Amino acid sequence: MKKAKKEPIKNGKIWIVLGLLFAMVNPWYFPESFGEILVYGVPLWAVIIIIASVLLSAFLSYVLKYHWMLEEEEEEAEKKGAK
Amino acid sequence: MELAFSGWSGIVILLVYGLIMLSVGVITFLRNRNIHQSLDEYYLGGRGLGVMVLFFTFFATQYSGNTVVGYPPSAYRLGYEYLVSVPFFIMIIMAYLLFAPRLYSLGKKYNLITPAQWFEKRFKSKGVTILASLLMLYGLGNYLLEQLVAIGQGVDGLTGGTVPYQVGVVFFVIIMLIYGWLGGMRSVAYTDTMQGIALLFGVFMLLIGSIIYFGGLPTSADYMQAYSPEKLGVPDGPGVVNWFSLLVLIGIGAAVYPHAIQRIFAAKDERTLKRSFSRMAWMPFLTAGVVFIIGIIGINAFPDLSTAESEQLVGMMASAVASQNVIFYWAMVLLFGGVIAAIVSTADSVLLTFSSIISNDLYGSYINPNASERKKLLVGKLVGVAAVGILILVAWFPPGTLYQIFVLKFEVLIQIAPALILGLYWNRLHTKAVFTGMLSGTIVASVMTIFGWSYLGVANGLWGLLINLIICVVGSLVMSVSVVEEEEAKQVIGL
Numbered sequence: 108m109k110k111a112k113k114e115p116i117k118n119g120k121i122w123i124v125l126g127l128l129f130a131m132v133n134p135w136y137f138p139e140s141f142g143e144i145l146v147y148g149v150p151l152w153a154v155i156i157i158i159a160s161v162l163l164s165a166f167l168s169y170v171l172k173y174h175w176m177l178e179e180e181e182e183e184a185e186k187k188g189a190k
Numbered sequence: 191m192e193l194a195f196s197g198w199s200g201i202v203i204l205l206v207y208g209l210i211m212l213s214v215g216v217i218t219f220l221r222n223r224n225i226h227q228s229l230d231e232y233y234l235g236g237r238g239l240g241v242m243v244l245f246f247t248f249f250a251t252q253y254s255g256n257t258v259v260g261y262p263p264s265a266y267r268l269g270y271e272y273l274v275s276v277p278f279f280i281m282i283i284m285a286y287l288l289f290a291p292r293l294y295s296l297g298k299k300y301n302l303i304t305p306a307q308w309f310e311k312r313f314k315s316k317g318v319t320i321l322a323s324l325l326m327l328y329g330l331g332n333y334l335l336e337q338l339v340a341i342g343q344g345v346d347g348l349t350g351g352t353v354p355y356q357v358g359v360v361f362f363v364i365i366m367l368i369y370g371w372l373g374g375m376r377s378v379a380y381t382d383t384m385q386g387i388a389l390l391f392g393v394f395m396l397l398i399g400s401i402i403y404f405g406g407l408p409t410s411a412d413y414m415q416a417y418s419p420e421k422l423g424v425p426d427g428p429g430v431v432n433w434f435s436l437l438v439l440i441g442i443g444a445a446v447y448p449h450a451i452q453r454i455f456a457a458k459d460e461r462t463l464k465r466s467f468s469r470m471a472w473m474p475f476l477t478a479g480v481v482f483i484i485g486i487i488g489i490n491a492f493p494d495l496s497t498a499e500s501e502q503l504v505g506m507m508a509s510a511v512a513s514q515n516v517i518f519y520w521a522m523v524l525l526f527g528g529v530i531a532a533i534v535s536t537a538d539s540v541l542l543t544f545s546s547i548i549s550n551d552l553y554g555s556y557i558n559p560n561a562s563e564r565k566k567l568l569v570g571k572l573v574g575v576a577a578v579g580i581l582i583l584v585a586w587f588p589p590g591t592l593y594q595i596f597v598l599k600f601e602v603l604i605q606i607a608p609a610l611i612l613g614l615y616w617n618r619l620h621t622k623a624v625f626t627g628m629l630s631g632t633i634v635a636s637v638m639t640i641f642g643w644s645y646l647g648v649a650n651g652l653w654g655l656l657i658n659l660i661i662c663v664v665g666s667l668v669m670s671v672s673v674v675e676e677e678e679a680k681q682v683i684g685l
Contacts, residue, residue, distance in 0.1 A: 115287045132277040142423035148408030167471040178460040
């Protein structure tokens with residue numbers, strides 16, 4: 108069965124999530140006290156930025172894998188044809 | 191820079207690295223003798239790069255020796271505010287999502303070799319293509335210059351001055367020119383892989399050594415709490431603006447690096463490209479994150495360094511770690527060899543793209559369109575060699591800090607972004623608006639930088655980009671594109 112072509116830029120939901128994650132990797136929303144609380148020597152605000160960065164990377168990997176599908180199917184078919 | 195492990199061991203490791211690079215070039219040449227007849231084969235490795243090699247060659251475009259040597263001093267001076275270096279590398283992958291999927295498809299459809307060729311295909315305008323080509327050549331030239339300076343300083347440091355700056359630059363430049371000439375993109379990508387692995391290994395050893403020798407983050411945090419609590423604090427207003435502007439500037443800027451765009455065309459297939467990007471999305475933690483921690487540990491290890499002294503931080507830490515035992519000694523030698531190798535790997539990528547724009551877009555499209563591919567290739571290679579020669583002369587007088595020039599090249603290169611990205615999706619984008627926008631953006635960003643103006647703490651490149659974007663959009667809305675042109679554009683960008 109032929110899967111529909113998918114292009115990340117056309118999927119608004121992806122960009123809403125990316126927008127939220129982008130907002131989270133900027134340090135604008137921390138109270139000053141987050142610089143004083145340390146978690147294993149790392150200030151709390153930095154820990155949150157790191158977690159947000161991990162989420163951003165994870166979401167990007169997910170989008171790359173499942174929401175970008177323009178040529179893959181044809182290329183896979185070509186490969187099989189060539190074998 | 192005084193390194194405890196500088197001297198003969200440094201010379202040995204540099205010779206070994208040099209020989210490996212050279213052999214890669216020769217083997218590639220012997221295995222692919224036909225690549226010197228075809229731009230596709232030479233500049234894109236025949237569009238056949240697999241996941242691993244493609245990943246490392248993308249890695250080399252984004253992470254250089256400067257990441258290892260230049261970032262820890264920034265972390266040392268700014269403290270946790272410099273944690274921004276982790277998300278800004280992730281932003282590059284987000285920026286790729288804006289254009290890489292379609293650009294890959296179109297690159298395949300039209301056999302595109304360079305980013306400038308895409309501008310020609312899309313806008314069919316000599317003005318836009320030449321302006322974009324010149325901006326890219328200028329940006330790439332600056333970038334290459336920076337790498338050459340860094341090679342010289344690195345060799346000088348690693349060999350304890352036994353090998354002078356000039357000899358170091360010439361040695362590696364000649365090796366780079368030979369393997370680049372022999373194997374094109376294949377050589378460049380294979381050496382990138384070897385260089386990337388050496389760098390990653392060395393950086394991890396330095397991290398482990400630093401933690402053992404100087405204590406980890408908690409020790410450093412105790413020191414900061416006592417003496418410089420601002421380095422732990424939440425960034426203030428201007429700090430947040432700077433953070434935001436770095437994320438946007440570097441995210442978009444590094445994604446539209448001409449040599450990065452070219453690698454999209456070199457992917458074997460879409461799946462390969464996606465997998466490489468997916469790995470790249472995690473690399474910031476392993477590279478920028480690790481060197482950030484090294485810088486933070488340095489705050490406790492070598493307190494109260496002046497700005498100039500702090501630039502030597504990685505050398506000081508590596509020297510201390512190397513004197514612990516023989517394993518760390520050789521690991522640090524490998525690290526510094528790896529740093530130099532990584533700089534060479536960034537330089538070779540830049541040079542290859544530089545030559546390709548000359549071969550394909552300036553010489554091949556406008557000066558002598560009827561030339562054979564072999565001749566176009568030869569002209570590109572020769573101009574590349576000449577450009578390196580000129581840049582070496584400039585490199586004899588290296589500028590002070592590396593960071594300023596780093597921002598400078600971004601400001602110019604980023605101006606191709608609106609035409610590149612909007613052009614992929616919007617068939618009413620007007621050629622004249624694109625040209626005016628690109629030119630105005632460049633002028634604004636360059637003038638602001640040259641005169642040292644800044645506004646609201648946002649990077650100058652971003653102001654240029656904003657003006658560029660507004661002119662592109664408003665200009666296109668005001669001037670109407672003819673029905674024929676719109677239809678043509680639709681044909682070009684349609685999938």
